[in-house]
Amino acid sequence: MQTVDQLLRTGVERLRASGSETARLDVELLLGHAIGADRTVVAAHPEASVSLDGAARFEADLARREAGEPVAYIRGFKEFYGIAFSVDPRALIPRPETERLVELAEREVIRRLTAGPRPARARPIRIADVGTGCGAVAVALAVSLRRRRIVEEIRVLGTDESADVIDLARENAVGHSVGDRVRFVEADLLPPVVVDPFELILANLPYVRSDVIPELPVAASFEPVRALDGGPDGLAVIRRLLTRLPDALTRDGAALVEIGADQGAAIGTAVDDALPGWRTVVELDLAGHPRVARIERPA
Ligand SMILES: C[S@@+](CC[C@H](N)C(=O)[O-])C[C@H]1O[C@@H](n2cnc3c(N)ncnc32)[C@H](O)[C@@H]1O
Numbered sequence: 001m002q003t004v005d006q007l008l009r010t011g012v013e014r015l016r017a018s019g020s021e022t023a024r025l026d027v028e029l030l031l032g033h034a035i036g037a038d039r040t041v042v043a044a045h046p047e048a049s050v051s052l053d054g055a056a057r058f059e060a061d062l063a064r065r066e067a068g069e070p071v072a073y074i075r076g077f078k079e080f081y082g083i084a085f086s087v088d089p090r091a092l093i094p095r096p097e098t099e100r101l102v103e104l105a106e107r108e109v110i111r112r113l114t115a116g117p118r119p120a121r122a123r124p125i126r127i128a129d130v131g132t133g134c135g136a137v138a139v140a141l142a143v144s145l146r147r148r149r150i151v152e153e154i155r156v157l158g159t160d161e162s163a164d165v166i167d168l169a170r171e172n173a174v175g176h177s178v179g180d181r182v183r184f185v186e187a188d189l190l191p192p193v194v195v196d197p198f199e200l201i202l203a204n205l206p207y208v209r210s211d212v213i214p215e216l217p218v219a220a221s222f223e224p225v226r227a228l229d230g231g232p233d234g235l236a237v238i239r240r241l242l243t244r245l246p247d248a249l250t251r252d253g254a255a256l257v258e259i260g261a262d263q264g265a266a267i268g269t270a271v272d273d274a275l276p277g278w279r280t281v282v283e284l285d286l287a288g289h290p291r292v293a294r295i296e297r298p299a
Pocket of ligand 1: 091092095136137159160161188190204206226227
């Protein structure tokens with residue numbers, strides 16, 4: 001039987017050779033997955049022996065990673081906003097940058113709830129999560145508001161154009177016990193007619209330029225291209241969403257739209273063209289890059 005240390009060493013060597021820039025982290029996660037232990041346990045016990053079954057599982061997973069498959073698809077889950085989401089090739093793997101969108105949404109909900117006296121039987125705040133994927137934004141927001149004991153004050157509708165993805169998002173909502181607060185529908189951006197407009201529209205839609213897609217790291221080639229491809233300048237899908245905002249947002253509603261780090265100026269122009277007079281404020285992420293555009297009607 002081999003030890004943890006022996007398997008880690010050969011794994012790191014092989015992943016480095018295959019081009020992984022996070023070889024050590026990947027191998028610790030994969031070995032932990034194979035033997036049913038946390039990564040920290042793996043790192044803390046290099047001398048431990050690994051069973052033949054565990055080593056065989058690790059070998060199979062390592063081969064998948066060597067071929068470029070993302071660790072999150074191999075393990076079947078990804079942590080986002082402090083909780084684990086089931087992920088598989090039906091949906092994009094949630095990215096850490098998107099946590100900024102959830103954080104701003106949470107802040108916006110709290111601002112609305114505390115802005116003034118709220119009638120005892122006030123309607124829940126209506127929120128849409130457009131292009132929900134595995135449900136990361138919608139579910140993370142609901143779970144976080146539940147921790148603050150205010151989840152009853154919201155209703156979220158997650159949408160995606162892919163029916164497969166909707167099933168996965170539903171699994172995540174139910175798995176995190178927020179299935180009663182978050183519903184999902186298959187739709188092109190939003191339902192064709194929005195009868196009851198939203199106070200908050202959240203969107204992490206595809207925003208990668210089509211010509212950049214072939215240059216992305218190989219791991220991205222395992223993800224659905226419709227989740228990444230934002231057309232010639234990356235903003236094609238977002239532009240279509242902008243045209244829906246006047247009908248889909250309440251008078252005092254706001255849209256929070258994730259953008260690429262180099263799209264801060266372009267989103268302002270896109271809003272000016274599609275929605276003359278509307279206001280756009282671009283919020284930065286932790287790295288100081290443009291990340292979320294807040295779009296609303298003139299006061
Ligand atoms: C960048 S992924 C984001 C997924 C998820 N919101 C997240 O942050 O992990 C974009 C998602 O938008 C969906 N999408 C693309 N075009 C769409 C459209 N026209 N209407 C609805 N969803 C769309 C894709 O299927 C994909 O799930």
